[in-house]
Amino acid sequence: MTVIKETIVRRKKSSDEVVISLSNISKKYTITHEKPTLVEDVSRILHFQKKEEYWALKNVNLTIHKGEKVGFYGPNGVGKTTLLKIIAGISAPTKGSVKTKGRIISLIDLEAGFHPDLTGQENIFLNGLIVGMSRDEIKEKLKQIIDFADIGDFITAPLYTYSSGMKLRLGFSVAIHAEPDVLLLDEIISMGDENFRKRTSQLMKKMFGNGTTLLLVSHSIQYLKENCNKLLVLSHE
């Protein structure tokens, strides 16, 4: 069972507006071994066994206000990623309710929505829609996205011709221009060359000035203390 301890690293005047509120969240996983699900189900019924269950989270309550920078820290397997997935709406909790406000974007895997045979521009539209932008919004920001990704003439070339750095920059550029209300970062992203990192951190600073909420997962407590104003330490009871 996971326990969350909250520590305030530094006070920051944040607004009273709640962006994320989890109440009594529990998440149960069914453990399967090497056998296929159907075989396991049948043999379990034949042997009168109960399902093997694992509660990744139990009765978790969490409230995050607008503009907060929250760091998640804890050992492997404590449920950090599960928690983030529930907040992002990728996974549904077994029990409890999730209330979120605004656009939530997770920068876990930026290239998941790309298709290798489509051009960079076509992929911008596809990925933009996946992260929740409307078509008009993407059209409006298309030039900004392309400029920030800095891929030049390659924008009309199919994506399989891109270097991995270019793909990463394009994915990041789309996500960041979607102007998320909440940004989820699993592990610190250090990507691209020096120049791109500099521009990224500039843009991030501007975003947080505008009240974007940040949820950051990391194994480096030092990094979290430096970059967050609230620290949530997850541990097994």
Place this chain on the structure above:
Amino acid sequence: MLLFECFKRKRTIKLFMKLSKKQRHWLDFLSAMTQKEIKARYKRASFGFLWVVLNPLLQMLVMGFVFQFFVPVKVDNYFLYLFAGLLPWNFFAQSLTKTTPAFFYERSLIKKAKFPRESIILSIIFSNLFHFLVALLLLIVALIGDKLLLEGYGLMQLLFYALRMLWVVPAILLLVFFTVGFSLFTSSLNVRFRDVNFMVALAVMLWFYATPVVYALNLLPEFLQPLFYLNPMTTIIEMFHHALMGLPITLPNFIWVAIVIIICVFYLGLRIFKKESKNFDDWL
């Protein structure tokens, strides 16, 4: 009191706008995914979109050749008859075999992003629908050419013929509803039970022979015929035959059986999908 009414109305309008914005995004997303399906298929082929037309034409030639000479079925204009049934059947079979493992193939996306999951299934079906409609249009051109040049139809006759062709509209609607419902059902189950994919591949093969595509239903013994109507594809294919070839539907009263089954399948597919899609992430 009036103020309260105003306030309430304002809220409902706001709610409606919010809803419509969400729905608009859903439509945008679905159309983008469908375009991706269609575009990506021909992206690196030199003939490009020409394949959309070329594919059914070549298929028509090959199938026509094979069945004209090797399968003796007593149906007039067998080649056109065959194609009128084969097109909707191919749409159904290809959609089903492609959608069933689709969630599993798109697992990397499903595990990373929140988006309407059904768009994966619907985009495959709509892209197949696009190809089906192009091929159907070609077939209709071929049919009208046949009537004009070989059978010497007059203008009035041609007009009646064209009017009867409107039957394809309900036929296509039923076909799409059935395909969507069935695909949602199999693809959702396949996330947890991967055997479904293999069962569907086998079932589609058998199903083909249980549907009057290469043969005609009235060639079968009469006591068997009602049984065939438990298969909604029989009704759908017969509707296409009726619309395009002018053949009567063998047992018209049984259309309702198909419609009821299709509605049930659609409802069941939707229910299973809604229940399972929340937990796709856990099983992929």
